[in-house]
Amino acid sequence: xxxxxxxxEVFKSTYAEARASIMNDTQSMARQRGSGPNQNYGxxxxxxxxxxxxxxxxxxxxxxxxxxxxxxxMNQYDGPPQNNYNYxxxxxxxxxxxxxxxxxxxSNSSGGAMKRPMAVSFTMKIRGVPFEAGEKEVFEFFSPVVxxxxxxxxxxxxxxxxxxxxxxxxxxxxxxxxFHKKYMGTRYIELLPLYDDGNRSKMMATPTPEELDRQLDExxxxxxxxxxHLPAGELDDAFWKDLERHPFFLKEMPDDGAELHPAMEAxxxxxxxxxxxxxxDKANKYKEEGNKYYEYKKYRNAIIAYTEGIKQRCSDPTIxxxxxxxxxxxxxxxxxxxxxxxxCVLSRKCKxxxxxxxxxxxxxxxxxxxxxxxxxxxxxxxxxEKERNERKQQGRERKQKSEHTKVLNAIRQRNIHxxxxxxxxxxxxxxxPAGSCVQLNESDQTLTFPVVFLYPEYAQTDYIKEFHExxxxxxQLSVMFESRAPWDEEGKYxxxxxxxxxxxxNKHELKTVSSDKTLLEVLQLPG
Numbered sequence: 001x002x003x004x005x006x007x008x009e010v011f012k013s014t015y016a017e018a019r020a021s022i023m024n025d026t027q028s029m030a031r032q033r034g035s036g037p038n039q040n041y042g043x044x045x046x047x048x049x050x051x052x053x054x055x056x057x058x059x060x061x062x063x064x065x066x067x068x069x070x071x072x073x074m075n076q077y078d079g080p081p082q083n084n085y086n087y088x089x090x091x092x093x094x095x096x097x098x099x100x101x102x103x104x105x106x107s108n109s110s111g112g113a114m115k116r117p118m119a120v121s122f123t124m125k126i127r128g129v130p131f132e133a134g135e136k137e138v139f140e141f142f143s144p145v146v147x148x149x150x151x152x153x154x155x156x157x158x159x160x161x162x163x164x165x166x167x168x169x170x171x172x173x174x175x176x177x178x179f180h181k182k183y184m185g186t187r188y189i190e191l192l193p194l195y196d197d198g199n200r201s202k203m204m205a206t207p208t209p210e211e212l213d214r215q216l217d218e219x220x221x222x223x224x225x226x227x228x229h230l231p232a233g234e235l236d237d238a239f240w241k242d243l244e245r246h247p248f249f250l251k252e253m254p255d256d257g258a259e260l261h262p263a264m265e266a267x268x269x270x271x272x273x274x275x276x277x278x279x280x281d282k283a284n285k286y287k288e289e290g291n292k293y294y295e296y297k298k299y300r301n302a303i304i305a306y307t308e309g310i311k312q313r314c315s316d317p318t319i320x321x322x323x324x325x326x327x328x329x330x331x332x333x334x335x336x337x338x339x340x341x342x343x344c345v346l347s348r349k350c351k352x353x354x355x356x357x358x359x360x361x362x363x364x365x366x367x368x369x370x371x372x373x374x375x376x377x378x379x380x381x382x383x384x385e386k387e388r389n390e391r392k393q394q395g396r397e398r399k400q401k402s403e404h405t406k407v408l409n410a411i412r413q414r415n416i417h418x419x420x421x422x423x424x425x426x427x428x429x430x431x432x433p434a435g436s437c438v439q440l441n442e443s444d445q446t447l448t449f450p451v452v453f454l455y456p457e458y459a460q461t462d463y464i465k466e467f468h469e470x471x472x473x474x475x476q477l478s479v480m481f482e483s484r485a486p487w488d489e490e491g492k493y494x495x496x497x498x499x500x501x502x503x504x505x506n507k508h509e510l511k512t513v514s515s516d517k518t519l520l521e522v523l524q525l526p527g
Contacts, residue, residue, distance in 0.1 A: 003160040122173035125192040126163040145176045279312040299330040321351035337367040353384040416523045474515040
């Protein structure tokens with residue numbers, strides 16, 4: 001839901017929180033009540049009940065310590081309600097008011113404040129009120145129902161206002177609820193009752209996705225149905241043009257600087273207004289948004305997105321360098337060559353070897369006819385590129401060496417026999433056409449080996465690229481010989497007939513291996 005051009009987020013609140021917010025400034029609210037359409041509320045109550053008091057006590061509107069109405073000077077109520085839940089100040093009379101345990105009222109004098117006990121307060125929260133709306137518009141929205149009090153909650157600058165309305169009875173509150181999901185101007189209004197005495201409205205429940213889909217389908221069906229039954233010319237071109245700007249029916253990106261549809265702004269707010277996002281998250285989102293605009297050649301919109309990303313001041317210098325460089329590129333295609341050159345300089349300050357900044361800076365200097373600067377940008381960029389490539393290569397070598405060290409340590413821990421120079425056979429993948437070598441699984445610290453099975457009788461081989469150390473030979477063979485091999489014309493090689501041997505290189509002889517052994521157990525055999 002949106003209010004004006006802003007997307008609205010709703011958070012659940014307890015009754016106590018809402019009540020504390022509503023009753024925060026009772027003196028102010030009394031003045032608001034006096035200036036609104038219900039300004040005669042206290043006076044009417046005074047006439048209804050105060051007159052009765054005059055007739056019973058000779059014109060004095062006293063009521064003991066409970067409550068009363070004074071036509072002359074009623075004391076303001078500044079403390080909590082008494083146990084009998086009466087309202088107003090202490091009366092000036094004595095105990096001569098015959099119904100002082102039952103009557104209660106409020107003062108119509110300026111500055112007086114009304115407080116209702118929580119059990120009989122029919123207050124509801126109003127969401128969706130436009131920024132420019134005031135008390136008059138809210139009163140008109142509930143017409144003919146008249147709230148006895150309105151209050152606008154103070155919200156941070158830029159945040160939509162929140163209104164509260166209190167009604168005098170359950171009947172009035174129930175009638176006011178019929179305005180739920182109605183419109184105030186062009187804005188969608190939601191009403192949330194804050195009282196809870198066992199008859200909470202069903203609308204407090206959060207609609208399910210299925211219910212939202214159903215409501216959307218009904219709305220579209222009704223729109224089509226109404227269109228078919230409308231007389232010719234009932235809907236003008238402005239209506240259909242506005243509908244084409246809706247995100248559901250948008251065919252192309254809006255023009256640079258064009259006013260966005262409220263629904264489009266709501267979707268954008270849904271993406272950007274996430275309090276849980278870190279500056280780095282927001283910077284990445286703005287970068288992606290700018291890239292989308294750049295892809296559609298909406299360069300001004302792209303510049304705005306990149307600028308917002310830069311304003312996040314994230315801690316990643318690479319992201320900042322990319323944002324400056326991308327903004328430089330957008331400025332370049334708009335002909336803003338000096339701005340593009342300045343952004344290239346800022347990009348280099350964030351990351352001195354950002355190659356794209358050198359390229360775009362040289363191009364901007366060419367457009368500005370600064371040919372000496374072009375030479376400087378190019379030569380410096382080439383030097384930085386060479387240094388960067390060397391650093392990358394060194395980084396890859398360090399990473400590879402670290403991985404090899406981990407694998408060798410894991411092999412030694414398993415008491416597997418190695419040659420004097422194991423790196424030649426283990427990690428030199430140029431000798432292996434499949435390009436595989438021993439690998440260490442970081443998650444469970446297990447090893448996988450490339451394994452070759454030889455069949456000398458037929459001069460054939462089978463190559464297993466990744467043979468897990470804990471896999472039994474019989475399990476691997478059952479997969480390999482699930483069906484007859486093409487070269488096994490006589491059908492000799494079956495699980496029951498296969499013999500497995502390994503070569504003891506020290507004694508230069510073949511030794512039998514049980515098929516129930518794992519690969520690790522075979523590798524741990526001597527020789």
